[in-house]
Amino acid sequence: xxxxxxxxxxxxxxxxxxxxxxxxxxxxxxxxxxxxxxxxxxxxxxxxxxxxxxxxxxxxxxxxxxxxxxxxxxxxxxxxxxxxxxxxxxxxxxxxxxxxxxxxxxxxxx
Amino acid sequence: xxxxxxxxxxxxxxxxxxxxxxxxxxxxxxxxxxxxxxxxxxxxxxxxxxxxxxxxxxxxxxxxxxxxxxxxxxxxxxxxxxxxxxxxxxxxxxxxxxxxxxxxxxxxxxxxxx
Numbered sequence: 001x002x003x004x005x006x007x008x009x010x011x012x013x014x015x016x017x018x019x020x021x022x023x024x025x026x027x028x029x030x031x032x033x034x035x036x037x038x039x040x041x042x043x044x045x046x047x048x049x050x051x052x053x054x055x056x057x058x059x060x061x062x063x064x065x066x067x068x069x070x071x072x073x074x075x076x077x078x079x080x081x082x083x084x085x086x087x088x089x090x091x092x093x094x095x096x097x098x099x100x101x102x103x104x105x106x107x108x109x110x
Numbered sequence: 111x112x113x114x115x116x117x118x119x120x121x122x123x124x125x126x127x128x129x130x131x132x133x134x135x136x137x138x139x140x141x142x143x144x145x146x147x148x149x150x151x152x153x154x155x156x157x158x159x160x161x162x163x164x165x166x167x168x169x170x171x172x173x174x175x176x177x178x179x180x181x182x183x184x185x186x187x188x189x190x191x192x193x194x195x196x197x198x199x200x201x202x203x204x205x206x207x208x209x210x211x212x213x214x215x216x217x218x219x220x221x222x223x224x
Contacts, residue, residue: 031211033211033212040198040218040220041217041218042114042200042202042215042216042217042218043153043200043202043213043215044215045212045213045214048211048212088152088153090153092211096141096158096160096166097155097158097166097168097169098143098155098158098168098213099155099169100145100152100153100154101152102150102151102152103152
C-alpha cells in the first residue's frame with residue numbers, strides 16, 4: 001500500500017507553541033498534500049507540495065518534503081486553540097487513486 | 111456557495127438491508143470519490159469516478175457499488191450491508207486534470223450496521 005503514516009499519532013501543546021507533525025510514505029510521488037479535519041467533519045485541504053519543491057509556506061503553515069527519505073513535515077507556528085484538529089497527509093498514484101495516512105490528532109490547550 | 115452534500119448524515123440499519131448514500135456537488139467537478147474512515151486506519155478510497163459513466167475501484171471496493179449517471183451525483187450503494195461496513199463515509203470531488211489534486215469533501219455520513 002502507498003498509504004502514508006503520520007507521526008506522532010497525538011500531540012498536545014500549549015497555545016502559542018509550534019506544532020510539528022510528520023508523514024512518511026512508501027512509493028515515489030509527484031506531490032503530497034496536507035488536510036485538516038475538525039472532529040468528525042469533512043477534510044479541508046491545507047497545502048500541496050510538489051516533488052520538486054523542498055519547502056512551502058502558507059500563512060502559519062510550513063511544509064517540507066524530503067523525497068530521498070520519503071517524508072514530509074507540517075509545522076504550524078504560534079498555534080491557537082482553533083488549530084485543534086486531526087491532520088492528514090495524502091499522496092496519489094498519479095492515476096487518480098488517493099492514499100491518506102492515519103492522521104495526527106493535535107490538541108492545542110488555551 | 112460551492113459545496114458537496116451527503117445524505118443521510120446519520121444512518122443506523124440492519125445487516126442485509128440495502129441502502130444508498132447520496133452525494134451531490136454543485137461545482138461542476140468531473141472527479142468524484144468515496145472514502146471510508148475508520149479509527150487508526152485513516153481514510154481509504156472505495157471508488158472514484160473520472161466522469162459520467164466512468165468509475166474505478168479504489169483500495170477497498172468490496173461490498174460497495176457506485177454509479178455516475180450525471181456529473182453532479184455519485185451515490186454509494188451497499189447492496190447487503192454488514193457490520194464491518196460500520197464507518198464514517200466521505201464523498202469528495204476535485205477539478206479534472208492531472209495537476210490539480212485538491213479535493214473538496216462532504217460533511218460525512220456516519221453509518222452503523224447492526
